Amino acid sequence: MMRAAAATTMKTTPSSYSYLTARKTMTQNNGTPAITIKNHQMDNINNNRRRRRQRILHIVSEGTGRFIVGGNWKCNGNRESVKALVDALNKNIANIEKNCDIYCCPTFLHLNYVKENLDARFKVCAQNSWVEADLVDPEHHYDSTTGAFTGEISAEMLEDLQVPFVLLGHSERRTLLGDTDEIVGKKVAHARYHGLSVVVCVGETLEERENGTTFDVIFKQLKAVAKEIDDREHSSWGSSVVIAYEPIWAIGTGKVATPEQVQEVHSKIRSWLAENVSEDVAKATRIQYGGSVNASNCADLAKLSDIDGFLVGGASLNGDDFAAICNASSVHYKAVGR
Numbered sequence: 001m002m003r004a005a006a007a008t009t010m011k012t013t014p015s016s017y018s019y020l021t022a023r024k025t026m027t028q029n030n031g032t033p034a035i036t037i038k039n040h041q042m043d044n045i046n047n048n049r050r051r052r053r054q055r056i057l058h059i060v061s062e063g064t065g066r067f068i069v070g071g072n073w074k075c076n077g078n079r080e081s082v083k084a085l086v087d088a089l090n091k092n093i094a095n096i097e098k099n100c101d102i103y104c105c106p107t108f109l110h111l112n113y114v115k116e117n118l119d120a121r122f123k124v125c126a127q128n129s130w131v132e133a134d135l136v137d138p139e140h141h142y143d144s145t146t147g148a149f150t151g152e153i154s155a156e157m158l159e160d161l162q163v164p165f166v167l168l169g170h171s172e173r174r175t176l177l178g179d180t181d182e183i184v185g186k187k188v189a190h191a192r193y194h195g196l197s198v199v200v201c202v203g204e205t206l207e208e209r210e211n212g213t214t215f216d217v218i219f220k221q222l223k224a225v226a227k228e229i230d231d232r233e234h235s236s237w238g239s240s241v242v243i244a245y246e247p248i249w250a251i252g253t254g255k256v257a258t259p260e261q262v263q264e265v266h267s268k269i270r271s272w273l274a275e276n277v278s279e280d281v282a283k284a285t286r287i288q289y290g291g292s293v294n295a296s297n298c299a300d301l302a303k304l305s306d307i308d309g310f311l312v313g314g315a316s317l318n319g320d321d322f323a324a325i326c327n328a329s330s331v332h333y334k335a336v337g338r
């Protein structure tokens with residue numbers, strides 16, 4: 001399918017690194033000008049520099065994708081409360097702007113009910129999918145993850161049920177259920193192989209933030225995903241991998257990352273993608289923020305140029321609040337002039 005194209009892009013497309021290199025070379029050359037440069041020529045050079053600098057900043061600091069909001073229902077709900085939430089969301093649909101993509105992640109048990117009963121504007125998203133982590137397979141032909149894996153749900157099954165999204169690498173799975181960076185990478189590559197759109201969560205603990213290793217942690221998580229997608233036949237990044245930056249210290253704690261912290265991490269993630277995957281992927285990838293987002297704090301965060309949406313836990317269990325968070329899309333488009 002698309003894997004070959006993705007691999008080629010990764011190896012041959014000039015990333016923002018090449019622009020940065022070109023700029024540096026120019027500066028070095030300008031350090032020893034061979035001819036006298038007249039004022040108007042200097043103006044031109046400065047204008048070109050300014051334009052190039054803007055181009056570099058644009059490449060690494062803003063995505064082009066539609067705003068996207070996800071509701072992570074986690075291990076919550078019973079038949080009655082799930083029905084009530086579906087009804088509340090459906091009631092709100094007329095109030096939700098059309099400029100936003102939305103997905104909801106019920107438990108596996110409720111997935112089919114939600115898919116059948118929730119308005120089609122809300123896509124359904126599974127909270128996990130299985131791959132056999134210990135499989136020693138240098139060619140990454142772990143083609144079937146169905147079989148003797150009691151209690152697990154495979155990407156094949158999600159594809160069969162026409163579930164379009166899967167959430168992978170949530171910190172609760174990483175910290176409580178042993179999902180390593182490598183396993184998350186394999187899960188992402190395998191889900192992409194089966195045509196699923198993936199939301200992959202990355203983020204640091206409070207300790208990692210405080211000891212200054214936030215970016216080491218996040219880049220390592222991203223690297224594992226990029227490696228597995230690249231190694232895996234018929235898997236690709238494309239525009240179908242959404243990244244959710246979720247600082248672990250902000251999840252379910254009521255402690256939201258500051259806009260400056262969010263903007264810094266998001267723009268670094270986008271630069272990382274430009275340098276390590278491709279510029280096209282960097283621009284197309286939606287980067288969500290998750291961690292105690294609610295109806296009151298979403299507008300301030302949505303103004304950031306580099307935020308492409310939210311992943312919402314607690315507040316997604318309230319239909320009115322979730323609708324209000326989705327509508328932060330308009331605040332975002334206005335702030336970035338789109």
Ligand code: PEP
Nearest residue numbers: 251252290291292313314
């Ligand atoms: C989450 O679990 O993905 C999350 C962001 O939770 P909360 O919004 O409750 O912090």
